[in-house]
Amino acid sequence: MQIELVGKPAGTAARVTLAQGETLTAEVGAMIAMSSQLQVTTASKTKGGKGGVLKGIKRMFSGESFFLNSFTATAQGQEVIVAPSLIGDIVHHQLTGGTLVVQGSSWLASGVDIDIDTTFQGLVAGMFSGEGLFWVKCSGTGDLLLNSFGAIYTIDVKDGYTVDSGHIVAFEDTLEMKVGKASKSLVGSILGGEGLVCKFTGQGKLYCQTHNPPSFGQSLGQNLKPRS
Amino acid sequence: MTLNFEIEQRPDFAILVAKLSKDQKIQAEPSAMASMDPHIKMKTGMKGGLLKSVGRALGGESFFVNTFTAEGAPGEVVFAPGPMGDMQHYHIEESGPSLCLQRGSYVANTEGVEVTGKWDGVKGFFSGEGMVLLKATGSGDIFFNTFGALIDLDVTGDYYVDTGYIVAFEDTLSYQITTVPGLGIGQKLKTFFLGGEGLVCKFSGQGKLWIQTRCVKPFINWVHPFRPHKKSSS
Numbered sequence: 001m002q003i004e005l006v007g008k009p010a011g012t013a014a015r016v017t018l019a020q021g022e023t024l025t026a027e028v029g030a031m032i033a034m035s036s037q038l039q040v041t042t043a044s045k046t047k048g049g050k051g052g053v054l055k056g057i058k059r060m061f062s063g064e065s066f067f068l069n070s071f072t073a074t075a076q077g078q079e080v081i082v083a084p085s086l087i088g089d090i091v092h093h094q095l096t097g098g099t100l101v102v103q104g105s106s107w108l109a110s111g112v113d114i115d116i117d118t119t120f121q122g123l124v125a126g127m128f129s130g131e132g133l134f135w136v137k138c139s140g141t142g143d144l145l146l147n148s149f150g151a152i153y154t155i156d157v158k159d160g161y162t163v164d165s166g167h168i169v170a171f172e173d174t175l176e177m178k179v180g181k182a183s184k185s186l187v188g189s190i191l192g193g194e195g196l197v198c199k200f201t202g203q204g205k206l207y208c209q210t211h212n213p214p215s216f217g218q219s220l221g222q223n224l225k226p227r228s
Numbered sequence: 229m230t231l232n233f234e235i236e237q238r239p240d241f242a243i244l245v246a247k248l249s250k251d252q253k254i255q256a257e258p259s260a261m262a263s264m265d266p267h268i269k270m271k272t273g274m275k276g277g278l279l280k281s282v283g284r285a286l287g288g289e290s291f292f293v294n295t296f297t298a299e300g301a302p303g304e305v306v307f308a309p310g311p312m313g314d315m316q317h318y319h320i321e322e323s324g325p326s327l328c329l330q331r332g333s334y335v336a337n338t339e340g341v342e343v344t345g346k347w348d349g350v351k352g353f354f355s356g357e358g359m360v361l362l363k364a365t366g367s368g369d370i371f372f373n374t375f376g377a378l379i380d381l382d383v384t385g386d387y388y389v390d391t392g393y394i395v396a397f398e399d400t401l402s403y404q405i406t407t408v409p410g411l412g413i414g415q416k417l418k419t420f421f422l423g424g425e426g427l428v429c430k431f432s433g434q435g436k437l438w439i440q441t442r443c444v445k446p447f448i449n450w451v452h453p454f455r456p457h458k459k460s461s462s
Contacts (some may be wrong), residue, residue, distance in 0.1 A: 006441070007377020010240040011313060013441035015379070029446070031408075032393040033379075033439050036386035036430075040408045081379065081439070085446035087312075213450075221454025228458055 001111060001143055003092050009151050012090040013083035014109065016145075018073035025070050025116070026109035030082040037075035042067050068116070082109050084147035091152045091169070091207055092145055099139040099173040102146060106169045106209075111142030137173075146170055150211030161200045166212030172204035231338050231369050235315050239377045242315035244307040244336060248298035256307050256336035258290045265303035271295045280344045293343075309335050309373035316378055316438055318396070322367045325398040325435060329362040333372040333395050340368035363399070372396050376442025383437050388428045392443035398435035406430045 001024065002017040013032065016024050028042075071080045084090070093100060095114055110116065119137040138144055146152075148169050155161055157175055162182070171177065180199045200206060231254065232247040243262060246254050261270070272292050274281040285291045296305050309315065318327055320341055328346065337343055346363035364370045374395050381387065383401055388408060397403070405427050431437055 006379055007239050007314070011374075011376030011441040013377065013379065031390060032441065032443075033381070033387065033389040034408075036388065036409070038409065081441075083376070083441045085443070086450060087376070087442065087447075217451060217454035220451050221456065224451070224455045226456045226458035227452075 003143055003145070005090055005092060009089045010087050011083075012088065012147075013081055014090050014092070014145050016080045016082065016109070018071070018078045018080065020073050020076045020078075023070050023072040023112040024080055024082075024109055025068050025112060025114075026080070026082050027084075027107060028067050028069055030084065030108055031069065031071070031080060032083050033081040034071065035079045037073060037078050038080065039072045039074055041070045041072070043070065070112070082145065084108055086147075086149050086213065088147055088149045088209070088211075089152045090145055090147050091154075092143065093170070093207075094142075095138060095144050096141055099137060100144065100170050101173050101177075102136040102138055102170040103168050104135065105213075106146045106148065107136045107138065108145040108147045110138060110144045113142040114138050114140040114144055146207065148207070148209035149213045149216070150209050153208050153210065155206040155208060157200050157202065157204055157206050159201075161206060163198045163200070163206070163208055164212070165196060165198060166214055167208050167210075168198060169207035169209050171200065171206045174204035175200045175202045175206060229339075233317070233369070233371075235317065235371075239314045240312055242309075242313065242373065244315060244371050246296075246305045246307065246336070247302070248296070248305065249302050250298060250300065252302075253295055253297045253339050254305065254336055255293050255295050255339075256305075257334055258292055258294055260307045260309060260335055261294065261296070262306045262308040264296065264305040265298075267299055267301060268303045268305055269297045269299050271297070280342070282345070285345070307336050307371070311373065311375040311444065313374040313376050313440065313442070314378035315371060315373045316380070316396070318364075318370050318372070320364055320367055320370060325400045327364040327370060327396055328399055329364060329372055329396045330394050331362070333374065334362055334364075335371040335373050337364065337370040338368040341366045341370050343370070372438075374438075374440035375444050375447075376440045379439050379441065381437045381439065382435075383431050384434050385432070387431045387437065389431065389437070389439055390443075391427050391429050392445055393439045393441075394429055395438040395440050397431065397437040400435035401431045401433045401437060403429050403431045 001022050004015045005012055006015055007013055117137045118134045120134055146169055152169060178199050179196050182197045229252055234245045235242055236245055237243055272294050274292060281291050320327060334343060341364055343362055343364045346361045408428050
C-alpha cells in the first residue's frame with residue numbers, strides 16, 4: 001500500500017493506493033472519496049481479524065466507533081482518500097512488530113495486518129490523564145495512520161518526558177505512562193493551569209499534538225448560544 | 229481580457245489577489261472583498277437579472293453580486309472566502325465543459341462568465357448539500373474555495389465521493405447519489421446506517437473533480453456538545 005499525505009498541515013488527508021487484494025481498515029466516516037473497484041464492508045472487526053462484538057464494545061469505550069470500515073481493492077491501483085473531521089495533521093507510522101498505544105480518537109486507518117484492540121491504562125491514568133479510560137492498542141506489522149488536532153510533533157523519549165493532558169496522540173508501549181503533578185505541590189499545579197500531567201519513563205517514540213481539543217471546544221462553546 | 233492574479237497563502241488561508249488592468253472588472257460574492265486599492269469602485273447588483281439571481285440564491289449563494297472596477301488605472305483587489313481553506317482557479321471556454329459548483333464554494337469570476345443555479349432534481353436533495361448546484365458557463369475565469377485542503381482528481385470511469393466533500397466538477401462528468409459499493413443488500417444497509425458513510429456521489433465519465441479534505445458539518449457536530457445549557461430560569 002502506498003500512502004501520500006496531502007494538504008498538510010491543517011487540512012491533511014491521506015491518499016492510500018491499494019494493490020489488488022489489499023485492504024485498508026478505516027475509522028467509520030473517515031472515507032471522503034474512493035475509486036470504483038473497491039469492496040466496502042462494515043464490521044466490528046478488521047477483515048480476517050479476530051475479535052468481534054466484544055472488541056467493538058471495548059472500542060466504543062475508547063472513543064472510537066463500534067464498527068470499522070474495510071476497503072478491499074478488487075483491481076490494481078485503487079485509491080481511498082481518508083481524512084479526520086477536525087482540523088489537523090496526519091502522521092504515517094510504520095509498525096514493525098511493536099505496539100503503539102493510541103489516544104482514543106486519534107486512530108484513523110491502518111493496514112489489515114495490524115490488530116486494533118483496546119487497552120486500559122489504569123484507573124488513575126484513565127481518569128486524570130484527560131485522555132479517557134481506554135486507549136487503542138495497535139500491534140503487528142504495517143502502515144498506521146493517526147490524526148491529531150493541530151500539528152503533530154515527535155519526541156524520542158530517552159530518560160523521561162512530561163506531556164500535558166490532552167496533548168498525547170500515541171506512544172510506543174516501551175514507554176510507561178504515569179499521571180502526576182506538573183509542579184511539586186498540587187495547588188501550584190492547578191493554579192498553574194496545568195493540573196495533572198502525564199509522565200513518561202523508558203525509551204521510545206512519543207507523538208504529541210500542538211492543540212488540545214477540549215480547550216478549543218470550551219473556548220468556542222462559551223461564545224455560542226445555549227442549547228435549547 | 230485575461231486576468232492577472234495570484235492565489236496566495238495556500239493551503240490553509242488561501243486568498244485571491246486580483247491584479248486588474250485599467251477598467252477591468254471582476255465579480256465576487258458579497259463580503260468576499262478583504263482589501264483593495266482606493267480607486268477601485270464597487271457596485272452591488274443582481275447580476276443576470278432577477279431569475280438568475282433567484283437561481284443563485286437557491287444554489288446557496290447570495291442574491292447579489294458585487295462588481296469591482298479598476299476605474300481609470302490598474303489596481304488590486306484581495307478576496308478572502310469565509311471558511312479557512314484552499315482556493316482554485318478554473319478557466320471556462322464556450323467550447324469546453326461548464327463547471328458545476330457545490331453550494332457556497334463560489335468566490336469570484338471575470339466578465340464573460342455566468343454563474344447561476346442549476347436545478348438538479350431530487351438527487352440534489354439527497355446529496356445533503358441543498359437542491360441546487362451552481363453552474364458556471366461562458367468564457368473567462370472563475371475561482372472557488374474549500375473548507376480544508378483541496379484535492380484535484382482526474383476522473384476516468386467511476387469515482388465515489390462522500391457528498392459533503394464535493395467542491396466542483398466539470399459537467400462532462402455525470403453523477404448519481406448512491407450508497408458505497410458493498411457486497412449484498414444487507415452489507416450495503418449496514419455500511420449506510422452503521423458505517424458512517426451514508427450517501428456518496430458516484431461520478432462517471434471523464435473530467436476534472438475537486439474535493440475538499442474537511443467538511444463544515446462534522447466540525448459543527450463536534451463543537452455542539454461544548455455549547456452551554458440553557459438555564460431554566462431564563
